[in-house]
Amino acid sequence: MKRISIKDVAKEAGVSASTVSYVLNDTPTESISEETRKRVIAAVQKLEYVPNLNARSLSSRHSNLIGVLIPQTEPGKEFMFSNPFYGELLSSIEYTARQNGYHLLLSGTQEDQCYLNIAQNRGVDGIIIVGTYPGENLNALKRAGVPIVLVDSYVKDPDFHTIGIEDKEGARMATRYLIEKGHRRIAFISGSIREYGVNIKRYQGYCDALKEAGLAVEESAVYSGTVDYEYGLAAAVLYAERGRKQTAAFVTADVISMGFVKGLTQQGIGVPDDISIVSFDDVYLANMAYPSLTTVHQDIGEKGRKAVELVLEAAKAKEHQHTECILPLHLVERDSVREWREPT
DSSP: OOOOOHHHHHHHHTSOHHHHHHHHHTOTTSOOOHHHHHHHHHHHHHHTOOOOHHHHHHHHSOOOEEEEEEEEOSTTOOOTTTSHHHHHHHHHHHHHHHHTTOEEEEEEEETTSOHHHHHHHHTOSEEEEESOOOSHHHHHGGGGOSOEEEESOOOOOTTSEEEEEOHHHHHHHHHHHHHHTTOOSEEEEEEOOOTTSHHHHHHHHHHHHHHHTTOOOOGGGEEEEOSSHHHHHHHHHHHHHTTOOOSEEEESOHHHHHHHHHHHHHTTOOTTTTOEEEEEEOOGGGTTSSSOOEEEEEOHHHHHHHHHHHHHHHHHOSSOOOOEEEEOEEEEOOSSOOOOOOOO
């Protein structure tokens, strides 16, 4: 079936192809009569013409595409949508982009994959990268010549805009809450603890809260794996094998917590009767879990909206100016924590 072209629309409407282009793009510098505009719109509808976005981007030098890169920091894991955090974040990014006339190009990338090639081959107008680390890949992206926003990254570089939260303070808040509830032996359960990552910041906040309360940080109380439901199940088995020494746990992601609770139940360990849990993120499933999770709330939707806004503002700005946006946190109390008194 032949693709309808702008020339076909022009012939049907009895105007030039450039006039059709002016009408479709609502070009402000061209004066088009209302009668001509109606004829063009009628022709477009009759022929069911769909503009060629690739051709439009070549002529305008804008693709109306925002690239979203999620580096695959855990080899072999298909974790992009298994973690509800990413679903909520990407939904917000997509909706905000669409409201502004943009579409998304989503890519999960291996750590050794060149970000620059992805950006240049697709011709995006801006890039949002979620959870990346310093490296040559990131440095190479500067040559793409488009605005770049880093989400949940502790890379300090004035060439990149950043949006995130105070991960360290959020972890301190969660651990302090457990201490205030009477807990003195508190486990730390997270994904991999890497320099410049969010988990090391959350580990530091956990350690700070324990030290402030005069409590020791015990190596046997630290569990580090992958950010997924399956690791939560595995951590529960490890907790039981290590003797169930902690009465509470700070878990750095809701998706791990949900696996941890299920795994504990399978081990005959009750939440919060035997162990209390404070989690992090407050994804929509946190309230639907059983028991519902007490968790550190971050506004995931706002994080996505701000990321798109930063990209679009930077694309319009004549001069580059680094922007850093830090969103607030607060604790949401639910059913996974109880007061604890040490047996006498």
